[in-house]
Amino acid sequence: MTDTSALSSATHTSTTQTVPGAPVEVSAGLQQPGPYFGEYGGRFVPESLIAALDELTAAWEAAKADPAFGLELSDLHRTYTGRPSIITEVPRFAAHAGGARIILKREDLNHTGSHKINNVLGQALLTKRIGKTRVIAETGAGQHGVATATAAALFGMDCVIYMGEVDTERQALNVARMRLLGAEVVAVTSGSRTLKDAINDAMRDWVTNVETTNYIFGTVAGPHPFPAMVRDLQRIIGDEAREQVIELTGSLPSAVAACVGGGSNAMGIFTAFIDDPEVALYGYEAAGDGADTPRHAATITKGRPGVLHGARSYLLQDEDGQTVESHSISAGLDYPGVGPEHAWLADIGRANYRPITDAQAMNALRLLSRTEGIIPAIESAHALAGALELGKELGPESVILVNLSGRGDKDMTTAGTYFDLLDAGAEQQ
């Protein structure tokens, strides 16, 4: 496996016919090039967007086949993102997981504080390549918005971030960060005023301004080519971690765990292991108050197939196909859809998806903080809570690789309130 390119891909496939002369590889394994992942994926969008999606698909295929693009991106990751990110073994935390070995992939140490920058820098370079000067993005917790605003500042592009009004209130500091970076932040007041509505408004902007504007989508959902392109840009997480874990332990991990909202950090770490059948893959969804209550975001666990935001996938919806509002303490997982590749991996049984409640995630967040001195994002704490369960299941011989997708700085208001740390109550903790 090469490490000269950020787009290294041992099993990468490309069957598109839009780039004459581009190398066409035949996949030996499970990785799919899109637009379909089994019965999921596709392009359920207004005709007005098809030309832009075709342009983006062709540009992405051409960029992927161009070594100069891969080198420019890996150079940026080395000098700007801070890649490769390290792995950290956490034995004091693992003592609460039945004695299994737990190893964290430290995406929290990236510039801007999460894995989101991996995708954004790639799409920003692509924006430059297709000659557009304005970028837009949706954001829930604000991590993807901050990463996009950062890339726009770096490349001198105009930037508009759509964020649900509810999220602008609960993530006010990230709104300030984006504005400081020079982006315009639009508080979306339609629908449920959260991430799904921010995506709707970003798509409306894109339909209207597609000639000058590229939509930097934040996760492995949406219409083709986004699920495949975002996965390709995030697979660097797993590609690095696979080699690092083998170097540390001498073998592949028993299991890989990641949180799943739209699912980009999970696809990013799963992809490198997808053709290693001995490595079990676990995605942890946000179960809010509990998957059996009305307040959760456990899309694969509790949803059923449907179309939202341009792709067919699992979806939280009522009997009429109206999208149902999701709930999670973590704004980044508070989304009623999920990427189509996850839907497919769930159906074929290659990956397992399980619910983690707000309470389980917050307990894991506090436990990692107190046993290892690492404060994770609430999103990533869902994967940590999953690893605590998984270690007890798999036993002390097992090695669990957890994607620590982001750091918890942005969550201090939520955590401070949740654990009553902001006044005298702190004494009791």
Add this chain to the structure above:
Amino acid sequence: MSGASSSTSPVAARISQRRDDGTGALVGYLPIGFPDLDTSIEAAVALVENGVDILELGLPYSDPVMDGPVIQAAAQQSLANGFKLRHAFDAVRAVKERVSAPVLLMTYWNPIIQFGVDSFADQLQAAGGAGLITPDLVPDEATGWLAASDRTGLDRVFLAAPSSSETRLRRTAEVSRGFVYAVSTMGITGARADVDRAARGLVGRLRDVGVDGESAFTCVGIGISTGKQVREVLGYADGAIVGSALVAALAEGGVSAVAACAAGLSEGTAPVGADDAIAAVADVAREGSVSA
């Protein structure tokens, strides 16, 4: 077989009739259940009584990415009032009992998937509906709907955009039945001052791929809000589609206001020659925007 037409399509028949009159069709949009189910039915009937040729009734949906603020707000209110998919059939049936104008439903695709494409088609046909306009379903993803609409004979109106390639326009023209919905401008629904430039070019490109205005039809939508704009559009297209202006009128002034709005819009469909002065004004406006 070229679609955008069918001898069995009442929508195409109505457009053809208006073309024979020397003008084109006025297509009027309203969401079902806004401000409530009964009023939306009254308003739809009032549109036809005031010169609308073809009704486009919208199914409210939680995530309408093709719609601007006016229609979004109406859909949201309808859903909050308890709109369910089965009400669509009730509405179509109630309207068809009172007017003969063809009734198309405009719907985002997920509700139809959840209902079941085949059973939705069957129930729409039984209620007297003419077919579906599908803003987020492109022909590439429409296999199930193509089969269901062939089986039932329902119309299927797909969208064409200024950015669509010639290959895509050709495919859209082939599979559409009733008419092709030409999106006048890049953007979402809502009134605009200038709808002419991109629309005229798109209709010309659709003519080139066989939507000739005699056996197959193009209706232009998005941004049209006045009788003058309707007349302008009918100078080069087979129909003009109006939505947000009607919804705004209904929201502000109820059924009487939406009736007056429809009457004003339908002045734009008066056959050329009946009002030479207006036609001349429209011609001047058209020249102006072409050179702009």
